[in-house]
Amino acid sequence: MGHMKAMVMVICCLTQAIITHQTGQFIGASMSFTIINGTNGFEVQLDVISGWVLGLGPCGINCSRASINSNTKGTREEVLHKQGDSHFFGNWTVEFTINNIYYAHFLDINRVVYSSLNESVLDVSDKACWEQVRTVVRYPMIPNATYMDIAFEGLSWRNLSMQGGYAQWHIQMKFTPQIRSDTGKPNNSPQTFNKPFYRLHLDKDNYIRVATTDPDGDHILCAISEYIEAGVLSILPNITVTKDCIITIPSHRSLGYHNGSMGAVAITVRDLNVYGETAGGRPEAFSTIGVQFLVQFLDNISEPIFIFPTPEGNHKFNIYLGTTWKIDVYAEPISPALINHFSCLGRQHEDVKIIYVKSTPVLNHVNVKMATMTWTPNHTDVGNHILCVGVEDSYG
Numbered sequence: 001m002g003h004m005k006a007m008v009m010v011i012c013c014l015t016q017a018i019i020t021h022q023t024g025q026f027i028g029a030s031m032s033f034t035i036i037n038g039t040n041g042f043e044v045q046l047d048v049i050s051g052w053v054l055g056l057g058p059c060g061i062n063c064s065r066a067s068i069n070s071n072t073k074g075t076r077e078e079v080l081h082k083q084g085d086s087h088f089f090g091n092w093t094v095e096f097t098i099n100n101i102y103y104a105h106f107l108d109i110n111r112v113v114y115s116s117l118n119e120s121v122l123d124v125s126d127k128a129c130w131e132q133v134r135t136v137v138r139y140p141m142i143p144n145a146t147y148m149d150i151a152f153e154g155l156s157w158r159n160l161s162m163q164g165g166y167a168q169w170h171i172q173m174k175f176t177p178q179i180r181s182d183t184g185k186p187n188n189s190p191q192t193f194n195k196p197f198y199r200l201h202l203d204k205d206n207y208i209r210v211a212t213t214d215p216d217g218d219h220i221l222c223a224i225s226e227y228i229e230a231g232v233l234s235i236l237p238n239i240t241v242t243k244d245c246i247i248t249i250p251s252h253r254s255l256g257y258h259n260g261s262m263g264a265v266a267i268t269v270r271d272l273n274v275y276g277e278t279a280g281g282r283p284e285a286f287s288t289i290g291v292q293f294l295v296q297f298l299d300n301i302s303e304p305i306f307i308f309p310t311p312e313g314n315h316k317f318n319i320y321l322g323t324t325w326k327i328d329v330y331a332e333p334i335s336p337a338l339i340n341h342f343s344c345l346g347r348q349h350e351d352v353k354i355i356y357v358k359s360t361p362v363l364n365h366v367n368v369k370m371a372t373m374t375w376t377p378n379h380t381d382v383g384n385h386i387l388c389v390g391v392e393d394s395y396g
């Protein structure tokens with residue numbers, strides 16, 4: 001009997017409306033991969049979770065909360081047709097070495113990648129105007145490759161006032177495809193999950209935690225993306241990232257942050273064997289993946305907050321098959337708003353049920369609502385899962 005872990009991360013929803021624009025549709029993505037032994041030999045299965053301005057992404061012009069969990073097959077085609085650009089949702093390229101000899105530079109692999117595409121809608125925020133989709137694509141493993149670098153890039157980010165406006169997006173994933181001597185199998189990359197868009201306070205130290213897990217049980221190391229890994233994105237002033245993926249942005253006006261500023265955060269996540277960091281220098285990783293998202297700084301944010309006794313973010317739970325995971329979360333709106341709804345999301349459309357929502361004043365906080373969520377995993381769910389709990393108030 002397998003055992004499984006689920007991590008719960010607490011993130012609030014957003015109220016800031018995003019103005020739509022034909023260019024400027026991208027608001028971030030994260031990549032991960034597993035190696036599968038398919039009918040045509042080993043293949044790299046890429047899992048991309050991307051955020052788009054609502055109505056400009058693959059979920060289509062009529063995208064709404066009702067689209068969650070639906071397949072984008074029809075809507076993606078419609079947008080591509082309407083835009084008259086089959087690369088509107090990005091270009092895929094690969095670089096690789098064979099027996100350590102450099103072979104190809106930005107080789108176009110769109111045809112192969114897009115022919116295997118399977119995509120579904122993970123989340124939509126009607127009020128904050130974004131959609132998040134999960135795209136699964138495959139690319140055959142290159143025989144004898146000793147290194148592969150798969151990149152996804154296109155036009156363009158939403159207007160990033162802190163990083164040169166409609167910047168091109170570029171996100172990549174690098175790995176060594178050989179069989180690992182410790183596991184006897186090819187490596188799988190770390191996996192992450194986060195919202196595509198965060199509203200942050202101006203003149204304050206803001207913390208964002210990116211939830212991470214690794215299917216091989218490897219040690220995970222996060223860092224700010226630099227050089228080509230960040231594409232054309234400059235690094236936001238004084239931003240720091242800890243090894244365990246806690247991002248701090250001290251958004252002081254003296255550093256160039258202003259009310260309404262928009263910026264993109266790009267981090268790189270690596271997996272290392274459990275012996276991890278060797279003495280000196282950057283440790284050699286099995287793989288590196290990119291995680292990027294949009295942030296906006298505002299002088300007045302009035303969004304609901306989770307309050308005690310909700311478990312803290314990145315809480316790890318072990319759940320055994322045949323049992324039900326249950327969690328109570330408590331949220332308080334900023335007066336005079338009211339809590340509208342709760343959500344619980346996973347990368348794999350985990351079937352989490354919200355069985356109960358009620359008003360539960362806690363001490364002198366009268367508008368608190370509590371939700372009870374449950375999840376009963378079955379044998380197809382064995383492995384690591386990341387679940388995110390969200391809450392929206394009457395302002396969105």
Ligand SMILES: *[C@@H]1O[C@H](CO)[C@@H](O)[C@H](O)[C@H]1NC(C)=O
Pocket residue numbers: 037038
């Ligand atoms: C991959 O699958 C083939 C048959 O489908 C099998 O013969 C082979 O041993 C598998 N390779 C590994 C490393 O599991």
Ligand SMILES: *[C@@H]1O[C@H](CO)[C@@H](O)[C@H](O)[C@H]1NC(C)=O
Pocket residue numbers: 060061062078
């Ligand atoms: C979007 O919704 C409008 C109004 O309901 C409808 O006329 C239109 O056909 C829809 N478009 C697509 C692409 O689904």
Ligand SMILES: *[C@@H]1O[C@H](CO)[C@@H](O)[C@H](O)[C@H]1NC(C)=O
Pocket residue numbers: 118119120
């Ligand atoms: C697409 O993904 C869904 C959900 O993950 C899965 O149920 C379905 O079988 C996949 N379809 C194909 C053609 O792989």
Ligand SMILES: *[C@@H]1O[C@H](CO)[C@@H](O)[C@H](O)[C@H]1NC(C)=O
Pocket residue numbers: 143144
């Ligand atoms: C892979 O490398 C082995 C040993 O170096 C060689 O025998 C084989 O022909 C190579 N295969 C390909 C497809 O390059």
Ligand SMILES: *[C@@H]1O[C@H](CO)[C@@H](O)[C@H](O)[C@H]1NC(C)=O
Pocket residue numbers: 087088090091153154155
């Ligand atoms: C995608 O690649 C094509 C062909 O190389 C290029 O013309 C196009 O500008 C690229 N599109 C994006 C969005 O990067």
Ligand SMILES: *[C@@H]1O[C@H](CO)[C@@H](O)[C@H](O)[C@H]1NC(C)=O
Pocket residue numbers: 159160161165
């Ligand atoms: C993009 O944002 C900058 C800074 O906020 C603004 O000056 C510029 O007009 C915006 N561009 C467009 C096309 O809206």
Ligand SMILES: *[C@@H]1O[C@H](CO)[C@@H](O)[C@H](O)[C@H]1NC(C)=O
Pocket residue numbers: 238250252255
């Ligand atoms: C920003 O970073 C610089 C250099 O590390 C440091 O001197 C300064 O105190 C930092 N400012 C803030 C507001 O954190």
Ligand SMILES: *[C@@H]1O[C@H](CO)[C@@H](O)[C@H](O)[C@H]1NC(C)=O
Pocket residue numbers: 259260298299
């Ligand atoms: C701050 O920016 C937001 C969004 O652009 C705007 O709605 C708000 O009025 C601004 N606040 C002030 C004090 O200018």
Ligand SMILES: *[C@@H]1O[C@H](CO)[C@@H](O)[C@H](O)[C@H]1NC(C)=O
Pocket residue numbers: 300301302
């Ligand atoms: C902040 O926003 C709330 C709700 O929109 C409003 O009631 C409050 O007056 C605002 N505070 C400031 C300082 O602008």
Ligand SMILES: *[C@@H]1O[C@H](CO)[C@@H](O)[C@H](O)[C@H]1NC(C)=O
Pocket residue numbers: 349350351378379380381
């Ligand atoms: C296992 O759960 C998944 C969703 O989490 C569901 O799609 C699938 O049908 C379930 N399988 C069985 C055997 O109950």
